[in-house]
Structures are given as structure tokens and as C-alpha cells.
Amino acid sequence: MSILFPPQDKPELIDGRYYYPPPQRLESVCLGTLPLGTRYCLSPLAKYTNLPFRRVVRGCGGLGLATCDLVNARALLAGSAKSLALIRTCETDTPFAAQIFGSEPEYLRDAAQFLEARGGIDVIDINMGCPVDHVTKNGAGARLMCNLSRSVELVQAVVEAVRLPVTVKMRLGWDETQLTAPRFAREFEQIGIRAVAIHGRTRSQGFTGSVDLSGIRKVVEAVANIPVIGNGDVRTIPDAARMLDRTGCQAVSIGRGALANPWIFRQLSQWEQTGWYDPPGNFEERLDLVRQQYQYHRELDGEEHGLTAYRRTVHWYLKAMRVRAGLRDRVQHARTGDEFRDALEAIRGEGPVEGSRTGILPELQVPVPAGPVERW
Numbered sequence: 366m367s368i369l370f371p372p373q374d375k376p377e378l379i380d381g382r383y384y385y386p387p388p389q390r391l392e393s394v395c396l397g398t399l400p401l402g403t404r405y406c407l408s409p410l411a412k413y414t415n416l417p418f419r420r421v422v423r424g425c426g427g428l429g430l431a432t433c434d435l436v437n438a439r440a441l442l443a444g445s446a447k448s449l450a451l452i453r454t455c456e457t458d459t460p461f462a463a464q465i466f467g468s469e470p471e472y473l474r475d476a477a478q479f480l481e482a483r484g485g486i487d488v489i490d491i492n493m494g495c496p497v498d499h500v501t502k503n504g505a506g507a508r509l510m511c512n513l514s515r516s517v518e519l520v521q522a523v524v525e526a527v528r529l530p531v532t533v534k535m536r537l538g539w540d541e542t543q544l545t546a547p548r549f550a551r552e553f554e555q556i557g558i559r560a561v562a563i564h565g566r567t568r569s570q571g572f573t574g575s576v577d578l579s580g581i582r583k584v585v586e587a588v589a590n591i592p593v594i595g596n597g598d599v600r601t602i603p604d605a606a607r608m609l610d611r612t613g614c615q616a617v618s619i620g621r622g623a624l625a626n627p628w629i630f631r632q633l634s635q636w637e638q639t640g641w642y643d644p645p646g647n648f649e650e651r652l653d654l655v656r657q658q659y660q661y662h663r664e665l666d667g668e669e670h671g672l673t674a675y676r677r678t679v680h681w682y683l684k685a686m687r688v689r690a691g692l693r694d695r696v697q698h699a700r701t702g703d704e705f706r707d708a709l710e711a712i713r714g715e716g717p718v719e720g721s722r723t724g725i726l727p728e729l730q731v732p733v734p735a736g737p738v739e740r741w
């Protein structure tokens with residue numbers, strides 16, 4: 366039974382700031398010897414959690430750790446330009462976890478050593494949660510959760526190969542008949558893993574249903590000393606409060622919620638101190654953020670490729686800003702920096718279709734990939 370969870374459902378808005386009862390004092394979080402500034406982490410989102418996105422989220426404040434999109438260990442070692450692009454980082458992008466996936470211990474081990482030698486990476490994260498068919502059919506991602514000895518062998522190979530803290534991100538198990546996460550987490554802790562992140566769904570659930578907080582709690586209870594990072598469906602401060610309280614996890618990671626609201630990490634870290642926190646960015650501030658991230662993409666990949674890489678993310682930013690569909694399409698179809706800037710200028714001129722330029726905009730839910738996981 367919960368004793369900490371605050372009885373109220375909604376934060377109160379008083380004089381332009383929110384209040385929601387804060388948690389009881391929580392211990393700070395360390396991954397081995399690496400202390401995190403806050404317990405709020407950015408979950409990897411393939412095609413979104415690139416360096417420009419991580420930079421803007423860090424700029425909004427409150428982020429404890431960011432992880433890049435999953436990187437194929439074998440392709441990385443083969444020098445794939447696409448894989449190397451995913452691990453690009455910069456001085457301010459810290460602490461930074463590089464997430465690798467694969468099913469062969471030697472490749473994972475060598476990829477981890479390669480990343481450590483490259484520098485700029487603070488944590489190696491092993492993916493055991495990816496549900497996508499083309500990853501699981503090769504024995505990687507969530508498929509590893511069906512084979513304890515193989516997974517232990519793989520994790521051990523990585524832990525022994527590097528000095529960096531190694532973490533594992535997993536789901537509750539393959540399906541409801543194989544809820545292996547607690548057992549796996551306990552075994553991984555014994556071989557030197559520094560944290561586990563756990564998305565509270567099984568692989569067969571994909572993104573359907575709701576996150577099983579009691580399943581995450583079982584993982585927390587299974588480990589002795591390492592932090593558990595609870596993940597799934599956290600979009601608001603009450604969602605995070607529930608995650609912390611009902612699971613006993615030490616940290617929380619947020620994926621889609623950060624696309625709708627890149628300020629969520631700052632809000633969470635403010636809330637934890639006193640219960641008071643600022644609203645997310647308003648229309649004008651979000652427009653600045655849209656421009657800023659484009660600038661980062663341009664610096665990294667040039668005008669044209671930068672725009673291509675930015676398209677998916679800017680779509681969600683503009684939806685959250687309540688920009689009308691016709692103008693969002695104009696941004697999607699911009700081929701040059703000038704076209705992009707002109708479209709933003711039109712957006713600035715029109716303002717939001719709902720809410721005001723300087724007030725709090727209505728909340729946005731970012732949907733998940735639809736359809737059976739085999740076809741994603």
C-alpha cells in the first residue's frame with residue numbers, strides 16, 4: 366500500500382506556478398562512481414534522441430542523464446557512418462550513455478571498448494528491450510530476456526571489458542508468461558551492472574495497455590544496491606510521483622513525454638525540491654527552441670541534411686505549439702534553410718490555434734508506433 370503517494374490528482378496552479386506535493390527526501394543517484402545531477406533521465410528514442418535534441422533538452426534544464434538511439438554493435442565496429450553518427454556528442458552533452466545492441470558477446474564487448482576509447486561517453490547501456498522484429502529475430506533486444514545464460518555471458522563480457530559504468534535497459538519480459546526482469550536484474554547486479562532501466566511492459570505488449578508499476582516494483586525488490594530507473598508513460602509530474610512512489614525506483618526515465626514537453630526534466634527537479642515548479646515553455650519560448658534545435662542540426666549536418674534529420678522532431682514540437690496543420694506541412698516540406706525560416710516566420714505571425722502566445726498551452730500526448738511490433 367502506498368504511504369507516500371499524494372492524495373490529490375492534479376497539480377494546483379497558483380500565481381503562474383504549479384504545486385504538487387513533493388516526494389519525501391530521496392537519496393541521490395549514482396551509476397557506480399558517476400553521480401547524476403538529477404534522477405530524471407532521457408529515454409532513448411530511435412530517430413529522435415540525436416545530439417541536437419539532447420542539447421536542447423539539456424538547455425531546458427534538470428536532465429540527469431541522456432542516452433542515444435540504439436546502436437548496432439556490429440555495424441559500429443564495421444565503421445558504419447550511420448552508427449558513428451548516432452554516437453556523436455559534445456562537451457555539454459554530459460553525462461551521456463551510448464546504447465548498444467546485439468546478440469554476440471564479442472561484438473558487444475568490442476563495441477564497448479571502442480566507445481570507451483573514443484571518449485566523451487560516460488555510460489555504456491545494453492539494449493534488452495527493443496521489441497522490433499528485425500532486432501529480436503537475431504536474438505538481440507527483448508529476445509535476450511528469454512535466455513538468461515546468454516544474457517549473463519553478454520553483460521559480463523561488456524562489464525569486464527570497460528571501466529565505464531555499464532547499465533541494461535529492459536522490459537518486464539518477453540510476454541506475461543515470462544516475466545524475467547527481476548531475475549535478470551538480480552543476476553546482472555551480481556556481475557557488476559550499475560543500474561537497470563525498466564520499461565514496465567512486456568515485449569508482446571509493444572506499447573499497448575498501461576505500464577505495470579507493480580512489475581517494476583518487483584525489479585526494485587530483486588536488486589540489493591543498484592538504482593532502478595523506472596520507465597513508461599511518464600508525461601506529467603503526477604505520473605512521475607506515481608512511478609517513484611508505487612515502484613520505489615530511484616530514478617525515472619522519460620521518452621515521448623520529452624518530445625511533447627522538453628521542460629519536463631526541469632519541472633521534475635524543481636518539484637522534487639519544494640513541490641513548486643514552473644510551467645513548460647510557452648508558444649514564444651517553444652519557437653525559440655525550434656530555432657535553436659535547427660541551428661544545432663545545421664551545425665552538425667549542414668542545411669539540407671540537418672533539416673531532414675529534424676523533420677520528425679519538429680513535427681511534435683509544432684503540434685505541442687498548436688500550430689495549424691497547413692503551416693506544419695509547410696515546415697515539413699521546407700527544402701532549404703530559407704524555406705524553413707520563412708515557414709517559422711509565418712508560424713510566429715499566426716500564433717497558436719488554441720491557447721495564447723505567452724500562456725500555458727494545452728497538454729499534448731505523443732502517440733506510439735501503431736500496429737503489431739513485427740511491422741514497425
Ligand SMILES: Cc1cc2nc3c(=O)[nH]c(=O)nc-3n(C[C@H](O)[C@H](O)[C@H](O)COP(=O)(O)O)c2cc1C
Pocket residue numbers: 408409410411412433434435464492494495534564596597598599618619620621622733734
Ligand atoms: C519511436 C521510439 C523509439 C524508441 N527507441 C528506443 C531505443 O532506441 N532504445 C531503447 O532502449 N528504447 C527505445 N524506445 C523505448 C523508449 O525508450 C521507452 O522505453 C518507451 O517509449 C516508454 O517510455 P515513454 O512512455 O516515456 O516514451 C523507443 C520508443 C519509441 C516510441
